[in-house]
Amino acid sequence: MENNKKISSTKLISTVGLIILMLWTAFPLYWVLNMSIQTPLDVISYPPKFVFDATLENYSVVLLGRAWLGKYETVQTDFPRYFLNSLIVCFGAVGLSMLVGVPAAYSLARYNFRGKENFAFTLLSFRFAPGLIVILPLFVIFRRIGIYGTYHGMMLAYQLITLPFAVWLMRGFFEDIPMELEHAARIDGYSWWGIFRKVDLPLVAPGIAATAILSFIFAWNEFLFGYILSSDVTRPVTPSLMGFISYEQVLWGQMAAAAIVTLLPSLVLAIFIQRYLVRGLTFGAVKG
């Protein structure tokens, strides 16, 4: 009897704790969604409105890149272009990283050669280095050699984020495949390429997908590289969000709508590869 009471009170406290945790997680997302469908008048009203007539005008302004007419100035953020820029740069950066990183990861996982661990640790140290120490010199160098503000320049710069990740994660996926499988295939007379294609590739295919998607998310979420190395024409979406603060006022509703549109790809992709999140976020150190 006494014991039962104790168990149910623990359960009650735990349930309350979980509810608080979920409110803390969900409320900011709910609130920004809320703001994004309010009219300019509702969004700055006080007290804040929980119930109102919803409008999709903010989204149409943001998604169609329409001009917003203020009293003293006109603000146009050209959001669709920034969104497209992000897509181009992220696809290019991830493509290059996978093309170069997957073979390197295979080589690290399967062969022994001098300096291999040094190389792996140099890559890992990029993950922990302050971004500006690479971006500032790139800003100077890119301007000198004339690729400042170009897509391919940014794709190269983004390698600092996507390449170490691709190599480290893929190395773990290759190491998960037992050597015996490869030995057996070799005895069956397969060439190196045959083994890689017929034995390894089918087994790491989910790993390759997870790695590509996660590096895409990291590249998408990146702010500093795009902020410093892009021109007005090639600006990615994360730095462009700052553009909703004008001299006249902060465009709360449009900013909220733009924030929602920006976070959507990351969130949707993350739900798809939930299984690999722990492993991905720790560079393969914790296998979730």
Added chain:
Amino acid sequence: MELRRSFWSRNIALLLFLPAFLLTVGILVPFGYSVVMSFTNFNLTTGTSDFIGIGNYLKLTRDPEFWNSLKVTLLFTVGAVIFEVGIGFIAAYLLNLGLLGQKIWRTLFLLPVMLPPTVAAIMWKLMMAPIQGVFNYLLQLVGFAGSEWLGGSSTALLSVILIDAYVFVPFAGMIFLAGVQNLPKEPYEAAAVDGVSNWFTFRKLTIPLLKPVILIVLLFRIMDCLKHFDIIYAATKGGPASATMTLSVQAYYHSFRWTNMGYAFAHLVVLWAIVYVLSYFLVGQWKKAVSEVHGG
């Protein structure tokens, strides 16, 4: 025959490896550039770039703004890491109890970690607005005074720590959760047979077994907080009155607002040295903990 194959396979290894190696060297070039230029008075406006030895570093030691940003960086790191590890642990515990709808809660819980940090900062900035923000409204509704949040020099640092925690509590939480789920069953059964208290099992069994996972969370969070830029820049731009001016943000201002690149590089080299030494130490600790857990 054997010799020929090993020669061939070594060639393959290097061939596969070469493109990534070249890119890595390509990334090391700007690193080297930063270090070299930190010994010059390189300035974008005046166009000078003369060698001045350790002049920038001497200037750092006498620069109160540098010491302030070092202090802010450390305070931010300590605050955010304590918050994230603490709440992350509690969250892992709550999400492992098997309460109703656990799967949905787990998915919902990890969403913020995938948000673009700048977007998270903007979301919270909208809610923390002193006049029409929803936080102050809710606080006043339950009888508390509102706060200036990001706008007050005494509350700004705490506010950006809160935003960082919103994004990275799930990071700590889901890694702890993975660690808890991978715990071996046998020692716990033995402890139950021996009738040891829960607290004792937690202290003497769970914590040591989770040590590798805890160290990984510390490694990633401490490093990310030390070099932190985007949430703070998007939320406060380092203000008000340098209250959230971390080393990275300070270096950004020295480079782009005052075009004093050499001095900015000196900031970054110092920051990088701190990060490098600490990460080297933590990775070593982690490897030791892994071999203890799996060896013992």
